[in-house]
Each structure stands twice: as C-alpha cells, then as structure tokens.
Amino acid sequence: MPEISLVQAINLALARAMADDETVIVLGEDVAAEGGVFRATEGLLDRFGPERILDAPLAEGAIAGLSVGLAAQGFRPVAEIQFTGFIYPAIDQLVNHASRLRTRTRGRLTCPMVLRSPCGGGIRAIEHHSESPEAMFAHVPGLRVVIPSSPARAYGLLLAAIRDPDPVVFLEPTRLYRAAREEVEDDGAALPLDRCFVLREGSDLTLVSWGAMIRETLEAAELLAAEGISAEVVDIATVKPLDTEGLLASVGKTGRCVIVHEAPVTGGVGGEIAARLAERALVSLLAPIERVAGWDTVMPSPRLERYYLPSAARIAAAARRALAYQ
C-alpha cells in the first residue's frame, strides 16, 4: 500500500465514487483539463470523460445552484469551489435551497450534493486564499460540514459525504494537501460522518481540534508529553453534526480541555464545543475550557500569518494553564 498525500486521497475517493456510482458528477472551475488548481481532480477527465467532469464558467453562486438542480434530479454532484475565500457567493444557495429542499418539499425532492473547497492558511497565499469559514456552515440546519485532517480520513469521509443523502460542505485543509502523507487503502470504505476520532490517547487533558490545526495540536501533545503530561487528542472531523458523546467521553475522563482552531475565536466552532461541554460536563470540568484560535482579526496576508495561526507553543501554554488550574 503506497503512501499518498491528502490531495491524492481526495482524488482517489472521487475516482472511486465516480466508478461506483454513475450519478456522481464532478464540476467546478478548472477541474477538468487542468485537474484542479491543487490537482484534486487530476486524471478524472481522461478516465470518466467530459460528461462526468465539467469545467464550469466562473460563477460560484451558480455552481452551487445548479448542483441543487442536478441533485434534485437524482445526480450526486460534487462541486469544487477553488478556495474557501470564494465560497461566500454559494452561501445563499446552501442556506436557502440545498439545506432545505428536503424539508420544504417534505422529502419529495432532496439534495445529495457535496461542495468541496480547500481551506485554511499557512501556505503563504495572497488575500482571500487562507480562510476558515466552517462556523458559518456549521450553523446552518440541514447541512453537514466535514474537515479531514489526514489522507485516510480524507478518503473515507469524502466517500461518506458523497454517499450521504443530504448536502455536505467538505473543507480540505490546503496546508495538508501535500504535507500530510500516509498509506490509504482504496477499499471504498466510508468513515462515519457523526463521529470524532481519538488520534492520541491521554489522561491529563483533552486537546480538541480539526483540519490543519491537528498538526500543531499533535505537536503540542508531544511537547506536553516531554513534560510528562498525557494529552488526549480528538479530531472532530465532522463539525456538523458534532459528536457530543465522543467529546464528553474524552473530557469526562480528563476533566480538562483545550479547543484549537484556525478560524477567528469569536463565533467559531470552538465556542459551540465549549458551550456543549459546559452544559453537559460541568461537574467533570476541573478547569475552564480554553480556546486557542485565530484572533478576531481579518486573516492577515502571508507576512503576518504566523502571528495569526495558533502555534504548538500557544496550545501547550494553554494546556499548562488548564492543568495548573485548581
């Protein structure tokens, strides 16, 4: 089994889904001949032809909107938005249509579509190429929101997203596209869309994160381990719906929790997780839940982004504070 990168795992899952189910259609800007600006759709044109993989005109709103139409007709469109900085024009279609077509029609029409988009910073990209807007989608009833943090999870979660009967926003951390590598078996097995993943077991505290920040979080766990602190690392993976039980199981055990994400702290998914834990696990909490996240500033351009992105050191410091708390 070869080691592949996260973007290759995406490619593998797309190819698998298209081979298994001819209603799966890939569309987006530059996805066909170009194979996607990150090569996520490379080779699909040759293999599946121009009726299964379509270059769309430059119109994100319509890409989302026509996917709703395709999905209502029984296709399973997997649309790519080239960067999450350009996903905002698709929000209207996601909120007002994709997420509610089923309930509006009491199940007569449904919307099994996936909107994929590379997200997050740390790749020294120009403005609008480094955003983490998952919280905006996680608030929308009727959507599922998924962010993988490793090639194997990318593969299994994307397959699950494509097979899911409802719309899924699938955000792929750009920073991990090539950096994350592991063996992935192309066995067509999906991962559950409603479970978090314990990536590292520990007993002193729980570090919760998702997406690219899993790297810094695991690094922080290493730093802490060197100090004799045993940190459990939980990858949320599916930020909507949240696996509250999974989180409670870990935090119930450790009693301390640091939540890490790249998006601005205010209104981020970390707030929701902290609120749920404070609601359900107040007795088990031995220390305040800390959030280590992006600041409430606009994502800066590359020359300042390292001051913006949470670092392993910041995470470890928060963990130490949580542990020091009496």
Place this chain on the structure above:
Amino acid sequence: MPEISLVQAINLALARAMADDETVIVLGEDVAAEGGVFRATEGLLDRFGPERILDAPLAEGAIAGLSVGLAAQGFRPVAEIQFTGFIYPAIDQLVNHASRLRTRTRGRLTCPMVLRSPCGGGIRAIEHHSESPEAMFAHVPGLRVVIPSSPARAYGLLLAAIRDPDPVVFLEPTRLYRAAREEVEDDGAALPLDRCFVLREGSDLTLVSWGAMIRETLEAAELLAAEGISAEVVDIATVKPLDTEGLLASVGKTGRCVIVHEAPVTGGVGGEIAARLAERALVSLLAPIERVAGWDTVMPSPRLERYYLPSAARIAAAARRALAYQ
C-alpha cells in the same frame, strides 16, 4: 413625548442621521416611494429627495457591493435588505470587502456602511422571511452586529451604527416592529455599540437574550418572579463585539445563566456567550449554562413556527433547572 413603535424609531433615527450628516444615503429595494415594505423609510423621500434615498434594482449582492464603493468615497450608506432571508448574497461583499477594506489598505480606504435588515420569526410569514442569521455575521472580523429590542434602543443604536467608522450589520426584529412601543426622545443621542443593557435587575440568575426574544425572556422573568425567583435580564444588543465584562458582572453576581435566542442553537451566538462565561467565570458558575434557542432545524413555515420559537415557558423551565442544580 409620544410613544412610538420600533419601526418608527428606526425611521426617526434614519431621518435624524440624514438631517445631521449629508453623507448619509439610504438605499435598498422599495425604500423610496414605497417607504420600505415595513415603512421604515417612510417620508424620507419627501424630506430628503431622490438623491438621498434611492430605490435600488433587485440585487442584494450589488446593494452591499456598491455601498462599499460609496463608503470608500466618504459617504455613509445605510442599505436595507428587505428580509434577512435575502441577505445571503450580500455576505461575500461583507466578508471579502466591507469588513476588510480598512485593514487591507492599512487605513487608506474605510467602509462606514450600515446594512439594515428585518429579522426573525413569529410574524406568520412565508418561507425565507423569518430567519435569524446573526451568528454568521458575528463570526466575521471587522464587522459589528447589532440587534435592538426596543424603540429607544433601536433609535440610539442605529444612530451609533450610522456614525460608526466601520461596517455594521443592523438586524431589526420584525416581530417587534409594531408590537414594541415606548417613548423615544429624538435627541440625536447614540447608545454605545459595545455595551449590553440590564433590562431587569435580579439576583438569582441571569437571563441573557437579544432582539425579539427579549419579550419572552422578560415574560419568563415575570413567571419566575411569581414563584419568588429574582431573574436579571440582560439584553446583549450588540452581538459583535460582545460586552464580556457586562455579562461577567451579571453572571458573577447570580452564578446561574440561561441564554435565549431564536436562531438554531448550534453555532448560535449563545454558544459564544456560554463559552466565554465558562472560560472566565467557571468559579462563579453554580450551574451549567443553559441555552434555550431555536432547534437545529430549518425555520419552519408559519403553521409550525410556534413549536420552533422559544417560549417563556421553555425559558422559565430552563431557569428552574439552573436554579435546582446543586
């Protein structure tokens, strides 16, 4: 001093701002001759003429976008989106431009615009006319987000929003437009955009809410008072930036807190408030923070909306649970 309704207070503030500052321009769909579908802009055309109040073509994205251009040129556009269900096409301009024009240009160009929109349910309106998307905006750095809950606060907060040097999303609870009435002095005095308001003092627990839900929250406080429970009611009013100190002052005193909002609970502003309280006030918390909010379902059509909207009874029940907690 006459009693006026909330929508009349909006109208009064707009007229005052336009009279005081000729760079204030009102625009939107049906705002001129029609005076707005809720009459928020009634009379402004006669008083200020067609160059100060403009009926825009039906294009919410461009209404937001051209407001950015106007604002960069030194105007203070106050744009109306007819219902928050139609505000989503404006998000791209708000996130990618309005909120960051200042920081992108390091202060060379700025964006003092206001985007007003009637929000919330309970008026038995058809699909897409009853949404509460404040959390989506509250996550966006560079924006301020304000939701008044009474005529006087609507007046003072809207004046502050218009005078603020940065973009403000100003959401007006449709349900209160005519239902809320009080005396409002047209004195041109703005209210602060970074303070919450204590609407009712109490000592046993804090009920936190904003917008239309303030009504049910105050009702719940009455129900509780009848049982001898003294509930403090805090109106957040400005959901971004949050007045953390104001909240901590109240919850620090009472030790128990129920947060009430109409938007779906997951990813709502209530989660952020609960997270902040759990971070900062863990020691003072005598009970888990409860959230009484909309369900994580699509806002239903009128015949089911009463099952969706939090009721005074639900709020009071949560308050009793919080009080019963040992």
Place this chain on the structure above:
Amino acid sequence: MLVEKSDDKLIAATADGRADLPAVVAKFEIRRSRFLDPAGKPVRALPDFARDRAEMAALYRGMVLARSFDAKAVALQRTGRLGTFPSALGQEAVAVGIAAAMRRDDVLLPSFREHGAQLWRGVTPVELFLFWGGDERGSNFAQAREDFPICVPVGTHVPHAVGVALAIKLRREDRVAVCAFGDGATSKGDVAEALNIAGAWKLPAVFVINNNRWAISVPVAQQTAAETLAQKAIAAGFDGEQVDGNDVVAMREAVARALAKARAGGGPTLIEALSYRLGDHTTADDASRYRSDSEVSPHWAEEPIGRLRRYLVEEESWTKSDEEGLIDEVASLIDRAAEAYLVFPPPAPEAMFDFTYEILPRDLAEQRREALGAAAE
C-alpha cells in the same frame, strides 16, 4: 449598440465619434410576437393548435381557474385563513401559456406568480392553499413530482433550472426545464449566471420572464436601462424574444417553439412575456402608495381572459351557457378545495425534525424529544 427601435422615446443615438469605428462584428435584434390583439382579433394566422376548439377552451379554462384560485386565496387571506398571497391577476396567460406548451415530463421551476401553470400541471389547489397557508406539505405535490416548489427568494431558482437541464442533457432525455421569473429577477446575478451557463452548455431550457412591469414598487424602467428584457439573452449568447404575455395563444406558441428547439438540441431560449400586474404586489401591499389608477387602468383593456373570451365568442361560438358552465365548474372546484384546505389536519411538529436530514443526527434526535415534550404540554 442600439441602431433602431420601435419606441421613439428610447432611441438614444449617440454622437460621440463612434461613427469612425470601422468594423461591425455582431448585430442583434429582438422581435415581438402576438396573435390576438386586445380585442381578441387575430392579427395573423393562428398556430395549428388554435384550430382545436377544445384546446382553446382548455386554455381559457386554465386562465379562469387561475383567476378563481387567486380570488379565493385573496379572500382567505383577508379573513385571516391564509398567509400573505401574491395574486397573479392579469397575468394568467403567461402561466397557462407556459404550462399548456409543456409536456407532462418536462420540469417546471416557477417563481411565486405561476399558480396558473402549477394548477395546469396537476398541482392541486389544496396543495397551493397549504403552501400559502404556511404548511410545507403544500410543496409535496402528488402530481408533477419533479417540478420545483414555489421559489420565494427572487431569481434563486434559475440556477436550479440549469442543473435540471444539465441532468436532462446528460441523460439524453427528451425533456426540458422551464423556468419562470419576474422582471425584477432579471437584475439578480443568479439569473445572469444561470443564463450564461445555460448558453455555454447549450442546455435544454426555456426561461420565461413574467414581465408584469413592476417589482413591488419599482417599475421596470427603473430596474434596468435595457430597452427590452429579452435582450438579457444576448449577454448569454442565445435567443431572446418578446411575446405579448396577455395573449395566451402567443405565449403558448412561443413556449412551444422554444421547447421544440430545446428538444432538438438547439439550446435555451429566453422569452420575455409582456404582461401587467393589475393588482397589488401581494395582499400585504398597497400599490396606491406608488402607482396611480391612471397608470393601471389602461392595462385592464389588455388583460388576457377577456381577450380570449372575445375571441372564443367571435370565432368559436362560445355561448353564455358555455361561460356559465365553466364559471360554475371552476367555482365549485375551488370552493371544494378551500373547504378541504380549511379542514386539513394540522401538521405534526416532529415533521420539522424528520425532514431536516434523511438520517436524523443524534443531537437533533435529542432536540426532537425535547420539542415533542414541550409541544405536548
């Protein structure tokens, strides 16, 4: 560039030196069609379908049914038994012309003023009352199951039509997506994006602008500087045309022609139907705030039902008893529907949970339990 136009007022010949531009690289024109004048007189040879009295009577019935439905809906709203309702008074020919030209298995994507088309296609008046009464079950049509529900956010369904048409094209089916929207909708980016893609992909789609001249209080001349709305198609690289939208014969003919073209692989068409909103925007609107009676009243002479009735009386010996029979039949149909609507069992609160996802997430299942507990109290 505008080189010639029928309406003198709109001609704006510029004198800014353009004359020395050497090469004309493209020319376009917009045509307008009509078969029956306002008096119901044919202005040219009618299309084949018009020779069939039954067909013409059906068109007439479709419009009468739409207007009766409208009147009942307004009455129900006025008495507090229906939500805000947008009457299509005066625009019945647009909706009926569209639906009559379509095949059953074509897909209709309406805005909110095409109940005449929905009724023709088998959506029941009870379903429509339910929808406007605030009940999602009204969009779970028993017939026309692939048709889209009424779309309230203006113009946002037009991209859906592109997706539907793409699905049809990819499956090589002999069907067409038919999408209707208002004059105001033509200002929305969604519509421009959708038309452009439909053109680029040569999709089997027919787009109909239900141009009733007003978008709430904004007249079309304030909505755009375009001389016609049909020319929005020029930007998308396909044919646009104007049709007298108060002439149901012209509507049906133009839509049929566009459908045939689409089925033959000729790609999309944009039809601008020129009609007029005789009533208020909705029951919540008071149009007298922004337009005068003198602006409205001339348009009554153009309205489609009287026009076709005059034709039927003149050319098809439509009698008083034909008329009365129809009115009775339709009235009782609508009355029965209204009664059925009024006694329709209330929706179950759990429905809002059960249709949010196919697979109920665990946290939502918990909320469902809590909500049902609260509802039971």
Place this chain on the structure above:
Amino acid sequence: MLVEKSDDKLIAATADGRADLPAVVAKFEIRRSRFLDPAGKPVRALPDFARDRAEMAALYRGMVLARSFDAKAVALQRTGRLGTFPSALGQEAVAVGIAAAMRRDDVLLPSFREHGAQLWRGVTPVELFLFWGGDERGSNFAQAREDFPICVPVGTHVPHAVGVALAIKLRREDRVAVCAFGDGATSKGDVAEALNIAGAWKLPAVFVINNNRWAISVPVAQQTAAETLAQKAIAAGFDGEQVDGNDVVAMREAVARALAKARAGGGPTLIEALSYRLGDHTTADDASRYRSDSEVSPHWAEEPIGRLRRYLVEEESWTKSDEEGLIDEVASLIDRAAEAYLVFPPPAPEAMFDFTYEILPRDLAEQRREALGAAAE
C-alpha cells in the same frame, strides 16, 4: 438575436419559425476598433494624441515598465522572495491604454492584472512588490489614494465601481470610475448586477474587460456562448464595444471616448479589450497542461510592445539608442524598487489588530496584548 456576424463559424441561423414573428423591436450591433495593425501600421487616421511623439513614447514606456515589473516579479517569485504572481505579459496595452486616458482624479478599480495601469497612476513598484509579497502596506498607496486596491475575488470589485460612480454623480463631480476585470469575470453575477445598475442610474463609469481569452484553464468560448463580451452591455442597456487590446492607441482612444461620454452625462460604457495571456495564469500555474504552444505562439505576433515599437521606429524615428536608453532607465528603476522591497522593514504584528476597526473593541484589545506577548517570545 444575431442577424449578422463577421465570424462565419459563429453564425447559427435558426430555422425554427421565428420568421413569422412580426415585429423587430430592437436592434443592436457591436463594433470593433483598431488603429495599428500587428505590424505597427496605421489602418486609419490616428487620434489626435498620437501626433504627440512624447505621448506615444510615454505609452511605450508605460508598457515597457509594466513588462519589466512583471519580469522582475516573476524572478522574485521564482527565487522565493515574492508570493504567487499573475504576470500580464502581452496585455500591457490594456492597462496602459486605460491609465493613459484617465485623469489623475478619476478612480481606478483594477483586478489583479493591471499593474501597468497602477504604475502609470503613481502606485510604486515597491508597493506592488509589497502587495504580492504578502504585505498589506502594499495597498496603502502614497499616490492614487482613492484608487481601489487589487481585487483578488474575481469580479467582486465591479459593484464597488458602481458605488464610486454613484458617489461621483451625487457630488456632481467631473470624475469617472474606471473598472477593469477579466473575461472570466463576465460570468459572475456581481458583474451583471453592477453593469445593470450602472446602466439604470446612468453612472459615470467605464468598464473594461481585459479579455486575455483564458480564465486559468478555461478558454472564453467555454466561458460563454456570447459571440463577444462587449454584448454583455446590451443586457444592461448601454453601449459595449470591442477594441484591439494589443493596440495601445486603440485602447487609449476608446477609453478616452468612454470617459468623455461619462463626463458629459452619457452614462457608462463597456469596452471589451481583445488581448491574449501569453504567459501562465500565475507563477503557480503550468499552462502547458491545458493549452498547446501552437495555440499560443501565433499571438506573439500580435503583442503590443513590439507593435508600438515598430510604429515608433517607422513613424517617429525611434532609434536604437532611444530604445536602449529606455530599457536601461526602466531596468534600473525596477531594480532599485526590488532592492528597496527586499530590505523593507517587516510589518508589525499589531497592525493586524490596529486596522481591523478604527476603534479597537475591548475583547480585541485583550487579544492584541496576548498576541504581542506570544510574538515577543
């Protein structure tokens, strides 16, 4: 409807019975202009400004400067000292033609491929290097302070131009908003909405489509079925025209004409500049994945700098030493700018807090303290 076109391949005469539509209600045409052919030969009388050798030399210098800047930016990127960069190789005439026609106090709203225009208007190469190097200070132009920064989200700045033009009109100023965007951008709803409003309000705005025939890997023929992009203006009810975008004389003339019209109250104009993207989309792109050399190479014969040089040599006795002098001057200017950029002091981390709002919110002030503490470590 297309009745006549210069390019035979695109004529799609339909035979679907439209012939019996009675009335043509509007006709449009799109014209194309050019002054210098690819060999630099005038094809017709040149505009007045072309009689001034200094002006023509300035246009030439502007294009050479843009290309030198481009080359340096690419070199800096290749050596890891600049971020991803979109070269405008071959499109210099579009940018320079726009800027040369503008007045200082007009407002430019560029996309990301008009550095030639920005440089002409006084934005410094250091500022541009800073921007592309990932430093917000690069958009805090010392000159051209009302110009908009580079816009990365395609087409989203076009509504800003509408707002700027509205501001100008409301203040009754003699200025114009000039907005440039790509062929791909014409598919965005933002652009259609903006053009429509500019038309409806007859705003002093000039829109220039920098049609380099590609949007990353998508050729314009896949982007739209429209025969020209100039005809996007027809949907908005104002004039659109095509210009040879590799002929800087034609560009400058067309933009000047549109500006004069706008200043005279004549409203907006859409200019489609036909050029070609000779290079990769950006330094991150490898165009050989989606287009062949044989597609690209003929366009080298059309490129604007050689074209104007041939004209200057032929008509204005431009000498080898003129050429070498210019090349030296520009090269040293760009070299000095690159050096200044490379030693530019790093930005302060607190800037990200200090410019998010004018009035720093309390919670953000707290975060600022924390961030500066972390940065200091």
